[in-house]
Amino acid sequence: MVLLPALIRGDAVMKRRGSFALILSMLVATFSVRMAATEHPDLTGERLVVYISFHEEEGRRLLDLFQVRTNVDYTYLRIPTGELVARVIKEASAPQAHIILGGTADAHQLLANEGLLEKYVPSPAEHIFEKFRSPDHYWTGIYLGAISIGINENRWKREFEGQGVEKPSTFEDLLNPRFKGEIILPDPRTSGTGYTLLASLIQLWGEDEAFAYFRRLDQNVGEYTTTGFTVAQKTALGEYLIGINFIHDQLLVKKSGFNLSSTIPPGxxxxxxxxxxxxxxxxxxxxxxxxxxxxxxxxGQLHTNLTERISTRSDVMTPLGAKPWAEIPINLDYDLYLAAKLKTKYLKGWEERVLRIN
Known part of the structure; x- marks a missing residue:
């Protein structure tokens, strides 16, 4: 039996933290020395409820540090982005949480469009580029990530090396019939990662070409996952040869010792x-x-250290092994506001034209 490193496990359960491990105390002490002092309010007696849409351990570590700084009492629930959006909409008349931590900007913008987010301008946000912040002050970007092709190098060497098969480096390369059943993708209906993949290719190629592509790709897909990070986990463990998700998730499992390579495809x-x-x-x-x-x-620096994500703050160091944002071959024309506006339409097309659900 293969045991997952603790760093890549997570449970969608509500948890309350009251004590801190020695490693956290050492981490906080290190940050106290290295980072300039910042004033934080005393929130003794206050309670904060947070919906987390990235890895549970990372969210907990950030909340633990916030508790050290403010004495706040906190509770959190970790859920995938799609389920989180549905939950906030369902709870609109009686909100059960205060904060949404993580998740793609299109998801936050969708909730803003529904009138479910509160405007606020954090004072440190002046150090974040305007294009990474809501112009109406509903959300603030804290990290960036690009879609990437992850390959289990152990399996590739064992099963494909020397056979004249090129490693996939473009989206079109994934259609090779040799990869049938060996690709794992996040489901765009539940995963913000999956929806980013879907919406970005629709915007890049147009609806007809994009849905035709996903219909062909579906023949090679062995599993659609609820969350994006599960893709990196299962590819790293060798359950699948190829996984498509955000590059920081792939770098994180590689940092944990798995032989996973990553390529960001053009566009x-x-x-x-x-x-x-x-x-x-x-x-x-x-x-x-x-x-x-x-x-x-x-x-910002703690988050990058924990997650391998690129921070929206220019004064936070880029993760080791990650390229500077300006050098990544992303689709610069990707419109997250359009993705938020057309989400219902895009997902309906996904079900009807790719999964053939009528």
Missing amino acids: AGWEIGCVSMIKNSQSSSAAKAFLDFMTDREA
Whole structure:
């Protein structure tokens, strides 16, 4: 039996943290020395509820540091982006959380379009480029990520090396019939990663060409996952040869010791991962303080260290093994606002034209 490294496990359960491990204390002490001091309010007696849409361990570590800084009491729930959006919409009349941490900007923008997010401008956000922030102040980008092709190098060497098969480096390369059943993708109906892949290729190629492509690619797909990170996990473990998800997830499992290579294909879609405040929730002082905290350099550097993501702050170091954002061959014309506006249409097309669900 293969045991997953602790770093890549996660459970979608509500958890309350009251004590801190020694490693966290050492990490906080290190950050206290290396980072310039930032004023944080005393939130003793305040309670913060956070919906997390990236890896649970990373969210918990950030919340633990915020608790050290403010004495706030917190609770969190980790759920995939698509389910998170549906939950916030369902709870609109009586919000059950204050903060959405992580998830693609199109998901946050969809909730903003529905009138479910509160406007707020975190003071540290002045150090984040405007194009990575909501112009209407509903969400703030904290990290960036590009769609990437991940390959299990152990399996490739064992099964394909010397057979005249080129490693896939473009989206079209994934249609090779030799890869039948060996590709794993995130489901765009539940995963923000999957929806970014779908929406970006529709915008790049047009609906007819994109859906025709996904219909052909479906013949090679062995599994659609609920979350994007599961793609990196299962590819790293060798359950699948090829996985398509965000490059930072692939770099994270590679950092954990797995032999996974990554290639960002030309015209790749990309995300702005965001943080936002849910409208009409209580504890607004704690929520605003958390937004300030998450957009500051200290949290930005910790987040990058934990996740291999590229920060939206220029004063946070780029992860080792990641290219600077300006050198990545992404589709610069990808429009997240259009992706948010047309999400229902795009997903209906996915079900009817790719999965053939009527």
